[in-house]
Amino acid sequence: xSDPVIAQKxxxxxxxxxxxxxxxxCGRSKNQPFCDGSHxxxxxxxxxxxxxxxxxxxxxxxxHSANKPFCDGSHxxx
Numbered sequence: 001x002s003d004p005v006i007a008q009k010x011x012x013x014x015x016x017x018x019x020x021x022x023x024x025x026c027g028r029s030k031n032q033p034f035c036d037g038s039h040x041x042x043x044x045x046x047x048x049x050x051x052x053x054x055x056x057x058x059x060x061x062x063x064h065s066a067n068k069p070f071c072d073g074s075h076x077x078x
Contacts, residue, residue, distance in 0.1 A: 004063035011058035011071035023069035
């Protein structure tokens with residue numbers, strides 16, 4: 001498997017309303033941290049993020065987290 005593009009070396013801290021969002025796993029989306037379909041033709045697929053109640057989350061920006069789609073600080077080792 002090839003490595004994803006590092007969109008940024010920090011998390012995306014976003015406040016989300018209840019619903020399902022699609023986290024970009026390839027790093028190519030122009031709508032970071034969410035998918036815009038740029039993964040088409042690659043081995044990557046977006047990951048669903050289900051939010052039950054309004055909250056602030058830190059989504060991975062480097063695409064290397066062991067806790068995808070959430071940030072685990074892996075960007076500090078890149």
